[in-house]
Amino acid sequence: MDVELARFNMIEQQIRTWDVLDPKVLNLLRDFPREEFVPDQHKALAFVDMNIPLDHGQTMMQPKMEARLLQELSLTNQDKVLEIGTGSGYLTGLLAGCAHSVDTIDIFADFIETARGKLKAHDLNNINYFEGDAAPGWDGEGPYDAIIITGSLPTLPESYKLNLSLNGRLIAIVGQAPVMAAVLIQRLEENSWHEVSLFETSLPPLINAEPPSNFVF
Numbered sequence: 001m002d003v004e005l006a007r008f009n010m011i012e013q014q015i016r017t018w019d020v021l022d023p024k025v026l027n028l029l030r031d032f033p034r035e036e037f038v039p040d041q042h043k044a045l046a047f048v049d050m051n052i053p054l055d056h057g058q059t060m061m062q063p064k065m066e067a068r069l070l071q072e073l074s075l076t077n078q079d080k081v082l083e084i085g086t087g088s089g090y091l092t093g094l095l096a097g098c099a100h101s102v103d104t105i106d107i108f109a110d111f112i113e114t115a116r117g118k119l120k121a122h123d124l125n126n127i128n129y130f131e132g133d134a135a136p137g138w139d140g141e142g143p144y145d146a147i148i149i150t151g152s153l154p155t156l157p158e159s160y161k162l163n164l165s166l167n168g169r170l171i172a173i174v175g176q177a178p179v180m181a182a183v184l185i186q187r188l189e190e191n192s193w194h195e196v197s198l199f200e201t202s203l204p205p206l207i208n209a210e211p212p213s214n215f216v217f
Helices: 003-018 023-031 040-045 063-073 090-098 109-120 158-162
Strands: 080-084 101-106 127-131 144-153 164-176 179-189 192-201
Touching (some): 023 063, 023 090, 063 090, 063 144, 063 164, 090 109, 090 144, 101 109, 109 127, 158 164
Antiparallel strands (some): 164 179, 179 192
16 A cells, blocks of 8 residues: 555545645644554555544544544644543544643553553653543543543533633534534633534444433423
8 A cells, every 4th residue: 555645645535525624734634644543453444534443342533533623623732632532542643733732531541551652652742641431521630722522422521611711622522323413612701602513423432421311201
């Protein structure tokens, strides 16, 4: 496989056509080697328009979704970012390339250790790694300027919205299969948020994500 041609085609045929046009994001996608973060048995799929299986029943998002969510966060080099779900570590690296710092959390220790090794090899030293269950929320070292949740949630815990700084942005995949949507939430004031639905999609849920209550009348 011609890796650089495959990367070029991924950007031009998948990512640009999904309205990802921010030069900073496109340059980062060109420079940061996605293929290094794909499991060995799936290397041939590194640039294919699909979710790639990871261990523990998790997935690495489609390239166009990673790119679109990164663009929607509108990160600056002053931003403090919280990532829920380290996974392969690829999106973690993209976030770190745009932001001042990234706190990344995963419930699986092997995901954290593998990602840490790969990201340190690229001299990304602005990442803090945590092992834990963040399905109910994660206070950490907040508030955060941006939060991204890489697994789906039936409903979004209020604690995540409260952990945003003023003007902070949060992206999450909310709903239950087959109806899920990527939502972007911005904190406008202390008790005011703006929410917009970006697109429909489907992702495996965060481990231990609580299903919505079923009320009986």
